[in-house]
Amino acid sequence: MSVSVNRAPTREDFAALLEESFNASAAYEGTVVKGTVVAIEKDVAVIDIGLKTEGRVALKEFVGPGRDQTLNVGDEVEVYLERVENALGEAVISRDKARREESWVKLEKAFEANEKVNGVIFNQVKGGYTVDLDGAVAFLPRSQVDIRPVRDVTPLMGVPQPFQILKMDRRRGNIVVSRRTVLEETRAEARSELVANLEEGQVIDGVVKNITEYGAFVDLGGIDGLLHVTDMAWRRVNHPSEVVNIGQTVKVKIIKINHETHRISLGIKQLLADPWEGIASRYPVNARFKGRVTNITDYGAFVELEPGIEGLIHVSEMSWTKKNVHPGKIVSTSQEVEVQILEVDPVKRRISLGLKQTLQNPWDAFAEKYPAGSVVEGEVKNKTEFGLFIGLDGDVDGMVHLSDLDWNRPGEQVIEEFKKGDVVKAVVLDVDIEKERISLGIKQLEGDPFADAGDVKKGAVVTCEVLEVKDSGIEVKIVDTDLTSFIRRAELARDRSEQRPERFAPGEKVDARVVQFDRKARRIQLSIKALEVAEEKEAIAQYGSTDSGASLGDILGAALKRANEKK
Secondary structure, three states: OOOOOOOOOOHHHHHHHHHHHHHHHHOOOOEEEEEEEEEEEOOEEEEEOOOOOEEEEEHHHHEEOOEEOOOOOOOEEEEEEEEOOOOOOOEEEEHHHHHHHHHHHHHHHHHHHOOEEEEEEEEEEOOEEEEEEOOEEEEEEHHHOOOOOOOOOHHHEOOOEEEEEEEEEOOOOEEEEEOHHHHHHHHHHHHHHHHHOOOOOOEEEEEEEEEOOOEEEEEOOOOEEEEEHHHOOOOOOOOHHHOOOOOOEEEEEEEEEEOOOOEEEEEOHHHOOOOOOOHHHHOOOOOEEEEEEEEEEOOEEEEEEEOOEEEEEEHHHOOOOOOOOOHHHOOOOOOEEEEEEEEEEOOOOEEEEEOHHHOOOHHHHHHHHOOOOOEEEEEEEEEEOOEEEEEEOOOEEEEEEHHHOOOOOOHHHHHHHOOOOOEEEEEEEEEEOOOOEEEEEOHHHOOOOOOOOOOOOOOOEEEEEEEEEEOOEEEEEEOOOOOEEEEEHHHOOOOHHHOOHHHOOOOOEEEEEEEEEEOOOOEEEEEHHHHHHHHHHHHHHHHOOHHHOOOHHHHHHHHHHHHHHHO
């Protein structure tokens, strides 16, 4: 509104000017305005905001976490104008709201630009902490405080430090920040710089920070490297604590650097002479050495021959006789043993050792003490479908095959007469040292009836003793021999009516003809029928034809009579 200079202002003009002034002042409400401290009264500051009005702000709003502003009369400050005039005619202003309003604007710009912001941790709440971001209050989750869990946050509180805004919502007044992200980024930058200054093959000093089952972490001056247990010494190391301690300064060699993951592999043994150099000349094959058992597994035992040099005694090379036995039942850890070098592989860094080779081969000793034909005695250890296993001197076993149990009876039948634990005698038939086998025979304790058959041969007439009468024939034994045979029913007589086994009785003597005698196949076949037929032919040939006046019956009768007289 404008007033003409040619006339005096009226009451209406003053009212219009006052209204215009009020409207202009109201436009500043809800904004941050600048003011001047005109007085300080006890705990408040009187501030002129330039709208022909003053307001009061508590001095405590000028102090807080990370800030301690001392006010003086004449200082220019920014405040938030809530209302131009209250009931007392004073402006309602706030320094806290001004700072908060100003902070939100800056924080939103930083959040959009992914920039870090400064803040101060000032209080602990459920699940984390509150952070003052120069007026705006943010939430710091416990998991975002540090890279590693922090038990005591007290040293971090009240200290200005950078944070990364993870999330913010102005409508809800919600801001979430992270200190961990800043540390990780800073650490990654530092690691990159440190890694760039390191080289593979470089020898440096480090401090042991942590020890695990598989190795130790060494601080190389701001970046950690892994000293694996296998790279601590040339010898076997069961646990890293055997070599290093936490806090110990160690000289290490950088073995490998992964520039992408910033992982660094370290070694101590690489600083020492390689004990595998010239190993073949120091440990020639077949030579014997003493060593200490360092480790026992299911497949064998490791023996340390010298620091850094270990060989393996495979379970198959531990004992001549103890098969399928765990190595721990043969040797024990830390035991000193004598071993023989079986093989040396410098490329694969392997030495094969033998324990049993330092002891006499029990099969050699047995063969020397008990040559073929010797009689031995032992306990039945086991029965199988193919024979008996007998324990012998020297902790070795011999086997009696079914075919060597009895001269006449089937082995399947005879083996049932033996049981585990029986002490038996046997004859040594053969010793195969290479295959570690000893063949025994029980039937060989007695003479071979076929070898001692005397005059028994095909076509011979023999006297037999009836042993057993069966429906299918009779079991007989040739007198004065150990030969037995079975005469079938059809061979008991020439006449069918006489082919009855019940005609005979055990213990009775009968004559029969040998119709088959095979020493190689160990088979003998007898026949009474064949003997009668032969005697009939002989009688006919001896007494001539029926032209002499004698009937065939007379001739046969005479022949039978003569045969009976011979008996």
